[in-house]
Amino acid sequence: MNQFSRLKWRLEGLAPLCLLVLFGALAPLSAQELDLKTIMQDRYWIGELPESLTITPDGKTVHLSVTQPLPHPAKRLMIQLADGKVVPVTREALSEALVSENFFHKDLRVAEIEGDLWSSHGDAALAPMIARDEWVRFVRFTPDGKIVFREGNDLFQFDPGQGRLVQLTSLQMSDEPKPADSWYHAEERRMLTEVDKRYVAEEAAKADAEIRRGAGGYAKPKPLYLGPDHRIGRKHVSEHDRHMLDISADLRFVAIALEPENEGDPTQYAEFINEEAEVQAKNARPRVGHQTPTWKLAIWDRQEDKLSWLDISDLPEIETDRLAEIKDKISEEDRKYLPATPEGPRSVYFVPSGFHPSDSHYLVTVFSRDWKDKWVLKVDPATMNKEVVYHQYDPAWIQFFMRNEGLDAWVGGAANWVPDGSRISWLSDETEFQHLYTYDLASKQTKPVTKGDFEVFNPFVGPENKYWYFHANREHPGELHFYRMPTKGGKMQKLTNGVGHHRVALAHDGTMVELFAQSNAPNQVRVRRGKRWETLYDGRSEAFKAKSWVKPRVVTYKNRDGKEVYARLYVPENPNGAGVVFVHGAGYLQNAHFGWSGYFREYMFHNLLMREGYTVLDPDYTASAGYGRDWRTGIYRHMGGRDLNDVIDGAKFLVEKHGISADRLGVYGGSYGGFIALMAMFDQPDVFQAGAALRPVTDWAYYHHWYTSRILNTPRLDPEAYRRSSPIYFAEGLKGHLLICHGMVDDNVHYQDSVRLAQKLIELGKKNWELSSYPVEPHTFQTPSGWYDEYRRIHELFQRTLK
Structure with a gap:
């Protein structure tokens, strides 16, 4: 899969990094050349600045989304890299412009577009493949090239060659229906003939429905009841959200991460100005201090029809009360408000990374909900035995999101499979700075991939599986550059140049395009040609550039x-x-x-x-x-x-x-x-x-x-x-x-x-x-x-x- 070809830059979001160098000369300029009304007007006066950048897998075309003042929709532009021309997106190219992520299996490409799945073979154009009423999300390829996707709370398998669709799960967020009270039910059947007839008819209908449900290769799976108190988890990092509901390569095991339905009572605020001309109460996030119920992780063995729950009670130090010393020092006046410490393991938060690319092992990162501990687990779904690959404790708090604005804003602190399946990787600032670590499945050794007094952001293995790629502030805390280094070990190679912030998107064929910004100039689009970076698009307005x-x-x-x-x-x-x-x-x-x-x-x-x-x-x-x-x-x-x-x-x-x-x-x-x-x-x-x-x-x-x-x-x-x-x-x-x-x-x-x-x-x-x-x-x-x-x-x- 090529999850690296899309780059987002949020103008309303806030950027990163800095240090001790004096930079730039001061240009004389009178105060009269600037005024508050100009500065504070709608931000579009600065220019038609790219807010997202997408490069096609073949490295030939760049698509830009340029936000316009309301009520106008975003303007979409495309750049043909061969000649550098910037033109409006044509109707024929619109599908490519709307791709949010690409996935590859041999010559088959699957793209997520506006909640649907499109596909193409080789150099052919994308065409609609799966369009459903609900938002559809790609989950994985099977070894023989079939596609598994998620719609709502269920998984489906689609065979692109035969056009055959099979439902794999029927997950019910409720308790299994219970039969009527046995004594009263039996007594009523004995007492009244009509009740007994209805019962016999209902049972016959159920049996017939079961026979029909299991007919042929299109058999609909039987319902799996998961209870009403949880829902299939949701995350803010797409790479892990994709695995909240996941399936192994052989389609035997289904993993389901479940978050509590009740995460605290919402707070409210008042809206005074609206179309209804009346004061309305609006719900917002819960207030700090509510009890945090634990997440649950279920693995269903489809072959044995067996549902198992991951037991985290024996994780290292899971029952250690990290706040005991603080509680001991609470005054008598405050102690009466101190909540009771629950017995057993602390509440946890699951961030799944899914099944191994080729076998059935499952990877999940567990965070304690007091934010003090993090465990990376490799789980055998057949036995539910787990290996603790990594455990980190921080007396302050574990870094759950690695923030770096502009690089999709958030990078998860959870572990991931390396694409070839030989290692597990994660980011950690355990040794002071945020660096990339890997765990080798064969040798069971953990080692740092990067080292030094700098921080690493958004590491990924490139499509050719030869290099790690990442952004880092190695040159200077105030500079963000793009690097690569061999996956087998070696030196970091800086791929960008120029003082500023470089945010690079990598195409499936290795072509690099970046958003390059300096402290006095917003994003420009540049492409790497050989070792030189060439500017393709500068959307700053003449009014903005006229100011010094x-x-x-x-x-x-x-x-x-x-x-x-x-x-x-x-x-x-x-x-x-x-x-x-x-x-x-x-x-x-x-x-x-x-x-x-x-x-x-x-x-x-x-x-x-x-x-x-x-x-x-x-x-x-x-x-x-x-x-x-x-x-x-x-x-x-x-x-x-x-x-x-x-x-x-x-x-x-x-x-x-x-x-x-x-x-x-x-x-x-x-x-x-x-x-x-x-x-x-x-x-x-x-x-x-x-x-x-x-x-x-x-x-x-x-x-x-x-x-x-x-x-x-x-x-x-x-x-x-x-x-x-x-x-x-x-x-x-x-x-x-x-x-x-x-x-x-x-x-x-x-x-x-x-x-x-x-x-x-x-x-x-x-x-x-x-x-x-x-x-x-x-x-x-x-x-x-x-x-x-x-x-x-x-x-x-x-x-x-x-x-």
Whole structure:
């Protein structure tokens, strides 16, 4: 299969990486050349930028999806690599443009397109093969070239040669129907002749239906009842989602990963503006702290008609209470809210990687739901015996998603089969930096494939099975390049050149096409010809290119722990003595790098501030991505600790190294950045004279379970972690001028967060603060008017208090 030919770039998402090199010269530019309305208008003014890139398996054509302003659909463009011409996608080529993933068996190609399966042989064009009412997903090829796909909760086999379709499973998410009470049922049959006749007729009908169901080679499988409390699991990483329902190569064993139906009660927020002109309650994610029921994994032996459940009770240290020491220190007042510790193994989370390419062994990665342990298991489905291939424990939290924006955004931390079936691979930052590891099935040896003070992202074996391919920040934490190295071992070979971010898509024939971005220039499409990269498409508008956008310097400064903090630095030609520190969101994310920032509006805003004389610092504080395990987990049990210190130390850096007045400093950020801005204004009130907190978390006990429980555990288990990490507990400290901005239909950080803080500030009698509410805006603002109003207020705050 060729799962590597598609590359996505989310402009609204946020990018990675950074370091100590000074980069780029400052071009003189007057503030009048930039204005907020231009910066905050609909992002399409920047140009027709590619948001996804697909290269055809033969390496001849590149397809681009270019998002247009609403209500227009995406524009689709195609580039013929032979001559480099960029043209609109023709109707004949539309199917290729819509391919989400390709799979290969000899000369047969199967493509997923808009929920259907298409196919082709050799160089022939794609043609529809399987179109169903529900979304269809490819599962695997059988050794003889038949296709197994999933529709809904069931698996089907299709023979492309004969056009024959066979249903393989009939999975029922319910309990098996129970017969009526035996004594009353029997007594009623004896008592009433009509009841007995009905019973005899029903039994005869059931027997006849069973005979008809099993007739011929098209026999429909009998129902398999899995219970009502779970559903077939869903994941956010497509490579593992495909294996939530999987089947072995010989079609004997079916594996089913089941997640609990109830994952916590939903929270709610209010929608005030809608077509119905009435206030509506909307459901959102559960709040942190709910009990996390365990996942289940079933394997059904179709040959023996036997259903077995994976037993995880004997996994190494599965019954160890990783939070026992924390619980022992809980105060008597909090202890009455402490939930009882369940007996037996801890709750777990399954991330399956499916059956071996050729035999029946099954691979699954198990995560404890307190996020402290990870086990990679190889399971024999005939006996349900399991081999623990790898076990990792992290006293903070195991890395479940390896974040690297632009490379499909998320990369799973689970294990995978190497395509030839000889090894198992996974990513881990167990030895500090995120690297690729393999386990050899024959020798049972684990070894690192990559090593060094850098991080590896999205590794895969190329279609020729000779090389590992991956992205890494080896050259510099702020650069992302594409590499390869022999699968049998050898040196890393860098395949890209130029300072910036390179995101490469590899065609089935080995052709490489990339999205290349620099800090002052968004994505361009380039193709590798020999050892040279040639630009094929630059969608920037003339209006955008007419502005002299600066390349911010990427610098380092030492924090109070003696560690280097990487940051973007915007230095004005004529400093006005004022400084602003921007705090990126998401916590685990990078923004101090040489690529185009997902915070492109903020990047342009910083250009404006710089031209007005402000010096702007944009640090990758503790917990930012790309710097290794210790940096990632440095905020465990205390958000607003080391991460806040890095921001405060950044302000000190501006004062000591760049001549900024200590009484003319501002701070701002959104989401996690808004949280840090609040902590700075409350917990370190003498540092910043003004702060803007956008869509901020004010109390972590009200945020998302999956995110927060990894870092702070849960409120009842670790209440002190929440109290020292939540701004609302420190609101008394406010001295400077504070602006809070929040969208009222935010389903991520709820508007309730800012409302509760506002009430706290009122009760404290605080002055010099304001709350700006945006009735139609979600977490990431959608309207130019909302963006403009928000940043107008930020700009006016800084002009009024710092300048």
